[in-house]
Amino acid sequence: MLETEALRRALARAPRVVRVVVADTRGSTPREVGAAMLVGAEGLLHGTIGGGTLEHEAIARARGLARHPGPDQVQTQALGPDLGQCCGGAVTLFHETWDAAKLAGVEGDVIARPLPGAPDEMPFAVTRLLATARAQGVPPKAGLHEGWLIEPLARPERELWIWGAGHVGRALVSVIAPLPGLAITWVDTAPERFPDQIPEGVTMLPAADPARLMPHAPPHAEHLILTYSHQLDLALCDAALRRGFGFCGLIGSASKWARFRSRLAALGHEPARIAGISCPIGQPELGKHPQEIAVGVACELLTTTARKEAMGGRTA
Incomplete structure (x- = not known):
């Protein structure tokens, strides 16, 4: 999945960025097709293709391309003893150079282009796949088809508002911010409530x-x-019920939620609407430490995403 926002942020730091993407895999590999990292002349800027020697060597190659622009490169590498990896599979990497002008030309929901050595004319199989995806309204999965790499553009599929920048709020943001497909708005009562460093892709409010x-x-x-x-x-619960939401979770105990249900009812909300708020959030059995809460909530978010993808839908 091509993350245009991550590319835009990387290009704000470097005039040229080499995107290294997993174009194809065979057997067991550390990352899936579409996994990518962004590399500038000085080193890694964003993402991972699975770490280890494979990533180390790919970064070195990408840094060279960022310093001295040349043709895009494709390489198939067996993941065996030569790399100090025992996955046993093979991975095809595509090194593609990006600048601001190239990014500005990206339109639509999908990008399809030939890898070096593939025919310039789009194969019928690719044309048909893209047409089917448009007709169904569902972007195709990243994949290599007759030498052409197809990738959906990553756009935020979920608008997540986190209210509170205390210990739990900070732990949540640190765990959740790197997840793809999220646009996070982080709210608290004063600027000094927030940490000095705000993760990429998070809007402090x-x-x-x-x-x-x-x-x-x-x-x-x-x-x-x-x-x-x-x-x-x-x-905030009162305001959320009046506004409407896709999901609303409240941190707290059973006794806190019992008091809140009573007070929200007194404010005029119907019991069925109040029941739409989830309390507690995450997976309480993991513990009450801020990081344990954060891991539980992240797990809940990922489970919801995986369930919707399995049903063929998109998370809203």
């Missing part, structure tokens, strides 16, 4: 009265409410 921001969230957005104040948590 300080607001004295966070609940007043809820109407600005998309109605399909997902919300994780975990502020330092029960009063603020309640106000």
Whole structure:
């Protein structure tokens, strides 16, 4: 999946970036087709193709291309003793140089191009695959077809709003931010509540009265409410119920949620609507440490995504 936003951020740091993408695999490999990393002249900027000697050598080759631009390169490598890896499979890597002009020319939901040595004219199999994907409204999976690499463009499929930048909020953002397909908005009451470094792809939004921001969230957005104040948590739950949401999770105990249900009902919300809020969030059996909560929530998000993909749908 081609992450255009990651490319844009990388090109803000370097005039040229080499994208190394797994174009094809055979047997057991550390990453799937479409996995990619971005490399500048000074080194790795984003992503991974699985680590180890394979990645180390690919980065060295990509740095050379970033310093001295040349033709795009394709290489098939067996993952055996020569690389100090025992996967036993083989991987085909495509080294492709990008600059701002090339990125500006990317349009639509899918990019298809020939690898070096493949015919310039798009094969009928690729044309048919793209036409079928358009007709079904579902982007095709990344794959190599008769020498042509097809990749869907990665666009945020889920709008996730995290309310609170305390210990749990910070742990959540650190775990969740690297996941693909997420656009994260992070809200708290003041700028000093946030860490000095905000992960890439996360929008920091300080607001004295966070609940007043809820109407600005998309109605399909997902919300994780975990502020330092029960009063603020309640106000956010109230605002979320009035706005509508794709998912809303609240950190807390069974007793806290029982009190909140009563108070939300007093504010005029129907019990069936209140039941749409999940409390507690994540997987409580993992523990109460901030990192344990974060891992549980991340697992829940990934499980939901995998379930929807298995049903052939897209996460909204």
